[in-house]
Amino acid sequence: MAPTPTCVIERLRAYYGPPAPRHSDGPLAELIQTILSQNTSDVNTERAFAGLWTRFGSWEAIRAAPAPAIADAIRSGGLAQVKAPRIKAVLEAIEADRGELSLDFLGSLPLEEARAYLTSLGGVGPKTAACVLLFALGMPALPVDTHVHRVSKRLGLIGPTVNAEAAHRLLEAAIPPGEMYDAHMLLIHHGRVICKALRPRCAGCPLADVCPKVGVAVG
């Protein structure tokens, strides 16, 4: 019997402690930073974002810049030839839609409408959209990255064949809305611990007693 999401969250929080609050500079900054973070390490992401802001200093300057100039500014983040056109196109689309470079209007939309707008932008998939919704807008969306996906399968919160996109729907429906932030932070942290320190058999895992893949499940 697999543990419930609430049980898993409580156990992770008891073991690791409550996640620290995360600062956000607003939905547009969150979106651009999250695009830079796609399949990229934290340190490279921060370097790329700093490079972008140092070079241009405003959303308008980035929107107006040629994609190769944006690529130069974010090169240290990796995948610059992919991300530079994405960032430019996203800013152009927002400017065209709204007449200004701001995503603050999303805060007054229902969750699914805000998500639909974000994912309609090229280069913005379910994970990136969920980051903006959760971190910048405080909405109950769950970013499912590789860690959350893998750990959720391992703990039996979702089936072994559920893909990342479906995992967003299933986990958001199963996790209490007020727990979405802690669930995301704790599952990622736990995923990193499993990945780095407890391989290959999760020996010593603090959730061994409720993980169907490690020990005897108690619900």
Next chain:
DNA sequence: TGCCAGGCCGGGT
């Protein structure tokens, strides 16, 4: 030294 990082897209089955 090689592997991989908090994805997403487009093309092929």
Next chain:
DNA sequence: ACCCGGCATGGC
């Protein structure tokens, strides 16, 4: 509806 290759720098 899935599967897969491509993208690419820096840290361990």
